[in-house]
Amino acid sequence: MNLKAGKIDEFEEFSQFKQLKEFNRHMEMWLLEYRDAFSKGELVAFKRLVRFSAKIPGVCNAKIGTMLKAIHDEYNGNGISRSTFKRMILKAKELVMISVYETGRKNGSQTANLYVFNRFPKNEPPKKEEMDHPKETSNLSETKHQETKERKEEPFHLDHTFTSDRVPKPFVQLVKFFFPDAKTIEEYWKMTEIAAYKNVCEENKEKALEVGILAFKQLITKMKSTNIKNPIAYFYGILERKFDELFHEELYQMYIK
DSSP states (O other), rough: EEEEOGGGGGGGGGGGOOOOOHHHHHHHHHHHHHGSSHHHHHHHHHHHHHTTTTTTTTOOOOOOHHHHHHHHHHTTTTOOOOHHHHHHHHHHHOOOSSEEEEEEEETBBOOOEEEEEEEOOOSSSOOGGSSSOOOOSSHHHHHHHHHHHHHHHHHTTBGGGGGOSSOOHHHHHHHHOOOOBHHHHHHHHHHHHHHHTTOOOTTTTHHHHHHHHHHHHHHHHHHHHHHHHHHHHHHHHHHHHHHHHHHHHHHHHOOOH
């Protein structure tokens, strides 16, 4: 299918997503399912393509050279090759993550391709606000009060000593002072595991624990000064940023060696 070249706004009809948040959720699901199919360099290329697909959610018509330059600038001169970017595109096409359309000028010459991200084919990814976790109140003192109230109402409340063995003890020891029940502690660790997996860090248990502890401390500090409507969602956001920074730092070290 050949299309006429044009501005990105002219390709809005190709978008399969109503808004950027929806697009991002589907990209998370794609990576959770197929992240291992890509090398680290290809993952960098994929994430950059996703970023260039933000104006019209899931649609991009930027030139490969433009995206490579953005990566090159972000890593202070240590980017990825054109062949790496093209390998990523081929893999993404084979996995049906994206569809690629050629575009051309009126004179018949070819310009940048149009990249269209597809929806994740399985069940719709849950929204963050729909995640199964205890409802938190707006600040730290009110949250602790609510936790105490819920414990009184729940006859079979389980404290931190019932936390699953899969949760590292240092993490339990920290979180229990603010959220003493086992279910909540396990939910915070579950968010850490998800973020670590998405950012290629699940095998490094010590680093995942370190990031999880730092992120939780940052959450508590924020809760003491600011009203946070959804602490677990906020915690996950901190984790994403920290693991993303770690991923880019490791990639940078790989290039300078």
